[in-house]
Amino acid sequence: MNAKICLAVVAFAATFAPPAVALSQKETDDLVRLVDERQRNNGDWTALCYMESKEKEKTDVVYELVYYRRSEGQRFLILFTKPKSEAGKGYLRLEKNLWNYDPGTGKWERRTERERIGGTDTRRGDLDESRLAEEYSAKWEADEKLGVYSTHRILLDVKPNVDVAYPRVRLWVDAATGNELKRQDMALSGRLMRTSYFPRWKKVYSESKGVDVWYPQELRFYDEVEKANSTLVLVRQVDPRPLSANIFTKAWLESKSR
Amino acid sequence: MIGTDLLIAARNLVRHTKRNAFLAAAIAAVTGLLVIMGALTEGIRSAMLESASTLMTGHVNVGGFYKHTSGSAAPLVVDYEKVAAQALRLVPEIDYATVRVRGFAKGVSERSSMDLGLAGVDIGKEQGFRRVVRVKEGRLDDLALPGTILLFEDQAKRLDVRVGDAITLSAPTDRGMSNTADVRVAVVAKSVGILSSWCAFLPSGTLRQLYRLNDRTTGVIQLYLRDVSKAGAVAARLRQGLSRDGWRVMEADPKPYWEKLMAKVNSEEWVGQKLDVTTWEDEVSFLGWILSAIRGLTGVLMFILLAIVVVGIVNTLAIAIRERTSEIGTLRAIGMQRRKVLWLFLLEALLLGLVGTAAGTLLGVVLSVGVNAAHVSVPESVQMFLLQRQLTMAIAGRSLLGEALFILAVTSLAAVLPSLRAARLRPVTSMHHIG
Numbered sequence A: 001m002n003a004k005i006c007l008a009v010v011a012f013a014a015t016f017a018p019p020a021v022a023l024s025q026k027e028t029d030d031l032v033r034l035v036d037e038r039q040r041n042n043g044d045w046t047a048l049c050y051m052e053s054k055e056k057e058k059t060d061v062v063y064e065l066v067y068y069r070r071s072e073g074q075r076f077l078i079l080f081t082k083p084k085s086e087a088g089k090g091y092l093r094l095e096k097n098l099w100n101y102d103p104g105t106g107k108w109e110r111r112t113e114r115e116r117i118g119g120t121d122t123r124r125g126d127l128d129e130s131r132l133a134e135e136y137s138a139k140w141e142a143d144e145k146l147g148v149y150s151t152h153r154i155l156l157d158v159k160p161n162v163d164v165a166y167p168r169v170r171l172w173v174d175a176a177t178g179n180e181l182k183r184q185d186m187a188l189s190g191r192l193m194r195t196s197y198f199p200r201w202k203k204v205y206s207e208s209k210g211v212d213v214w215y216p217q218e219l220r221f222y223d224e225v226e227k228a229n230s231t232l233v234l235v236r237q238v239d240p241r242p243l244s245a246n247i248f249t250k251a252w253l254e255s256k257s258r
Numbered sequence B: 001m002i003g004t005d006l007l008i009a010a011r012n013l014v015r016h017t018k019r020n021a022f023l024a025a026a027i028a029a030v031t032g033l034l035v036i037m038g039a040l041t042e043g044i045r046s047a048m049l050e051s052a053s054t055l056m057t058g059h060v061n062v063g064g065f066y067k068h069t070s071g072s073a074a075p076l077v078v079d080y081e082k083v084a085a086q087a088l089r090l091v092p093e094i095d096y097a098t099v100r101v102r103g104f105a106k107g108v109s110e111r112s113s114m115d116l117g118l119a120g121v122d123i124g125k126e127q128g129f130r131r132v133v134r135v136k137e138g139r140l141d142d143l144a145l146p147g148t149i150l151l152f153e154d155q156a157k158r159l160d161v162r163v164g165d166a167i168t169l170s171a172p173t174d175r176g177m178s179n180t181a182d183v184r185v186a187v188v189a190k191s192v193g194i195l196s197s198w199c200a201f202l203p204s205g206t207l208r209q210l211y212r213l214n215d216r217t218t219g220v221i222q223l224y225l226r227d228v229s230k231a232g233a234v235a236a237r238l239r240q241g242l243s244r245d246g247w248r249v250m251e252a253d254p255k256p257y258w259e260k261l262m263a264k265v266n267s268e269e270w271v272g273q274k275l276d277v278t279t280w281e282d283e284v285s286f287l288g289w290i291l292s293a294i295r296g297l298t299g300v301l302m303f304i305l306l307a308i309v310v311v312g313i314v315n316t317l318a319i320a321i322r323e324r325t326s327e328i329g330t331l332r333a334i335g336m337q338r339r340k341v342l343w344l345f346l347l348e349a350l351l352l353g354l355v356g357t358a359a360g361t362l363l364g365v366v367l368s369v370g371v372n373a374a375h376v377s378v379p380e381s382v383q384m385f386l387l388q389r390q391l392t393m394a395i396a397g398r399s400l401l402g403e404a405l406f407i408l409a410v411t412s413l414a415a416v417l418p419s420l421r422a423a424r425l426r427p428v429t430s431m432h433h434i435g
Helices: A003-016 A027-040 A250-255 B002-015 B017-055 B080-090 B140-144 B153-159 B204-211 B228-244 B257-263 B287-324 B325-333 B336-372 B382-388 B397-416 B415-423 B427-431
Strands: A044-054 A061-070 A075-082 A090-094 A097-102 A106-110 A135-147 A149-158 A168-174 A180-186 A192-205 A213-224 A230-239 B061-069 B094-108 B115-122 B135-138 B148-152 B166-172 B178-190 B197-204 B220-225 B272-279
Touching: A027 A135, A027 A149, A027 A168, A027 A213, A027 B061, A027 B287, A044 A149, A044 B002, A075 A250, A090 A250, A097 A250, A097 B135, A135 B094, A149 A180, A192 B115, B002 B017, B002 B336, B017 B287, B017 B336, B017 B397, B061 B080, B061 B228, B061 B257, B080 B094, B080 B228, B094 B204, B115 B153, B115 B204, B140 B148, B140 B178, B140 B197, B148 B153, B153 B178, B166 B204, B178 B204, B197 B204, B228 B272, B257 B272, B287 B336, B287 B397, B287 B415, B336 B397, B336 B415, B397 B415
Parallel strands: B115 B197, B148 B178
Antiparallel strands: A044 A061, A044 A230, A061 A075, A075 A090, A090 A097, A097 A106, A135 A149, A149 A168, A168 A180, A180 A192, A192 A213, A213 A230, B061 B220, B061 B272, B094 B115, B094 B166, B094 B220, B135 B178, B148 B197, B166 B178
16 A cells, blocks of 8 residues: 555545544533542652753753642642752742742742742642642543543633633543643643643552552653753652651751751 | 241242152042042942933832732732822922833743843833933834833843844733743843843833733832932832821832842732832842942052051151251240141141142042043943943032042141141250251
8 A cells, every 4th residue: 555545545534534522511520520539649648759950051950859748738848858959948838828948048938839849840739739620610622642542632721719820721631541641831821831741650559548549650841932941750759658747847847957 | 827827838848849749649649549439439320320210210119019918929019090199299309200010021032041120111201211221223112012122232142132033021920820922122222231131121011911910000100300319308208108198118128129029028928019119229229239349449449548648748747847846946935836836737738738639639530521531431341330331430529529628637637746746846955956
């Protein structure tokens, strides 16, 4: 079969293939809830992370950090452990406020929740529990192939009076598993700001939830405004066991740098 | 009587022309140097005032911060027309006022990116703008068109753009949501020192669009006074007046608004609007080190040179007293009081100092005027700090008089000790002195 025949077959198939069946609004909402639910732990969470940031005309930066989460009260804490110059720095989320601690100055500074973590293209929300259904309204756009995966393409628009870094998000969800595979974050102007890929997912049994919890083991963020910038996050050593009660405090983070 | 004393002092000085001329020349050199350094400092201060009050501040600013939550501050003044009306009522010495939107964004071109401090302006109402900003490429009037931007040449070089090229501005809104605006470079202006390295200008409507601000919200109301020296008093009055009228006003803090935004406001617990009244000196306080460095250098130089002059005066008078000991003895023997002897020697030093400082002041003024007339170009690397393209010396009559009087006072004081020694000489022993 030569190339022309091949093209003709593909064109024929494309013309007469049955169109993708749209997900109903309920199915779409359920799908987004599923994306959240699969990643929700309903308890405590610890993960060791490696973060590599590449920026044009700048030296590559690599961080090792540990992040802690607690579903109750949406507690969240990041502790940088490497390199030495960054060790002891951290972020602590307390009642919708994100605080940054620098042991060099001993000062706490309040930051926006949309802060770039360690100056990379990673945001607090990328490491925190997924709350898409809570923050966005979903609309099914299409079913399409993403490499070998069959995916649902969903468009998310931020709900009124909710503050998020990106008001519009396009999501590619694996139709078979409900895992998020690709994500596009857009600005208020509609411009594409960032594309993220989540090529590897793993599960861990959570006692607090009583079932497996899924998490992306690899997160790749590509800056779409400054095309040369990208961030790779590798999540390792996940532990969903309960944490000590005093972890989500300023004193605990300060004690780690002493 | 004083005329006779002056004549005697002048004659004594002339008798040793060479020695005294040398000392007068030294005093003149020190005075000249002080005048020149003073003119240079004043020139930089004037340039700083002119460029700062065009690029980033009014003489007095009514700005402020708005916080949706305690952790998300933005440099905004909500309902600015009401604030402006009250500010204008409280400041009768106003010359004119402008309203600007303030912001920060990442500017991204095809080839590069950089952080920019943004000012949203209505170019038609910016009276001082055309006086300071020199266009290198493009037309300043084009900045009235929406979706345009003025960059300074260093910024254009860094971003590798020219007039007509597009850049994307990326910034979070006051609620922290990402937004972008595509703008076209309409003007590339010549750099005006350190301040132009991060300030870029665009129409206020375009910046409002980037931050999603309504027409009732702006960044700052900049007030320009007929007499800039009243800025501090006007700012204090505005703070009091606006508080009285029910606005929440921040306490005086001599720091630029962006420093407060980054280091202070976000850590405070309040939400809503707070106004912040600053003077131009507060907004450029981060450049104060330039003036301090020049003043420090002048101080050190002055101390060393004045020490040399003081030693010279003491030495010269000591020699004069030694040479004229028998003469002093004779004068004392025929009835001259100690006080009169003291006065004559002091008058001699005063006269010497007067001649030296007058010559030095004249020299300093002539040199300063000469430098201004010669249009001496400042090397680019130094322009950053001197905030000038051409070396400009500013001579203020009051400070000139102050500098001359200071040198005169020092030279006169230096003469007190040797003059006292002359006055204390006993007539009998002095008359027998051979020297």
